[in-house]
Amino acid sequence: MKESFFEGKDFGKEKFKALMPEYYPPKYKKYILEETKLLKQKIIGANRILEAGVGIGRLVPILAPRVKELVGIDNADLMLKKSKQVAKEFKNVRIVKENLENLSKLFPPKYFDFSLCLWNTIGNVKDEVKVLRELKKITKKSIFITVYHKGTLQDRKEWYKRAGVTISKIDTGKEIFYSKSGLKSKSYSLKDIQKLARAAQLQVGEFKILGGVILWVELVHS
Numbered sequence: 001m002k003e004s005f006f007e008g009k010d011f012g013k014e015k016f017k018a019l020m021p022e023y024y025p026p027k028y029k030k031y032i033l034e035e036t037k038l039l040k041q042k043i044i045g046a047n048r049i050l051e052a053g054v055g056i057g058r059l060v061p062i063l064a065p066r067v068k069e070l071v072g073i074d075n076a077d078l079m080l081k082k083s084k085q086v087a088k089e090f091k092n093v094r095i096v097k098e099n100l101e102n103l104s105k106l107f108p109p110k111y112f113d114f115s116l117c118l119w120n121t122i123g124n125v126k127d128e129v130k131v132l133r134e135l136k137k138i139t140k141k142s143i144f145i146t147v148y149h150k151g152t153l154q155d156r157k158e159w160y161k162r163a164g165v166t167i168s169k170i171d172t173g174k175e176i177f178y179s180k181s182g183l184k185s186k187s188y189s190l191k192d193i194q195k196l197a198r199a200a201q202l203q204v205g206e207f208k209i210l211g212g213v214i215l216w217v218e219l220v221h222s
């Protein structure tokens, strides 16, 4: 079944609130502010940046003026339509439809200085290791990821409620949320990320908790 969450099923004709920080509870607003600040510092001097899972293009206006080339990848038609509208303003941005499991078919080795896989995109994919391996092939320096941090079940419940997402099931042991519209959204401890990184022959560099709810990790070549 094609996942319909990122095709807008929960929101109908309304805005895609799930990717719009103005609708978030305070801790998640704080996460977004902290993430944006970190990104601005980390990408200084970069030529090419990839955003894997570009969504509605939330970060395009922040990243595009700071780099020579920005490529956003997504496989959901609604997300591609929205991010392409945002990208029209910038000559150095390309939005491409592709599955994150096939990135190395599109780009030569080490094409990007940095790759970004943010706001729990890695927690939405079928096979995290496969995606990390692909990112590793096409990234010269670091891969920055942000994921739901384990131990934040109550905060996540509040977030989905505020964003207007109907949750059909929660695996409270593994801290995985399932939406009625087909979203499966995982969460991670630092150990979980270290394990995934090792499997992809990457290693954890810097890490931080943002807003008390999100884990930010820099992955580097091992």
Ligand SMILES: C[S@@+](CC[C@H](N)C(=O)[O-])C[C@H]1O[C@@H](n2cnc3c(N)ncnc32)[C@H](O)[C@@H]1O
Pocket: 006, 019, 052, 053, 054, 055, 056, 057, 058, 059, 073, 074, 075, 076, 079, 098, 099, 100, 101, 117, 118, 119, 120, 121, 124, 125, 126
């Ligand atoms: C949680 S959103 C994050 C969007 C954006 N990075 C942000 O911070 O606003 C995840 C995005 O990844 C996309 N996505 C999930 N799995 C994907 C896959 N296998 N291939 C390509 N895009 C994918 C979804 O369609 C969605 O737009």
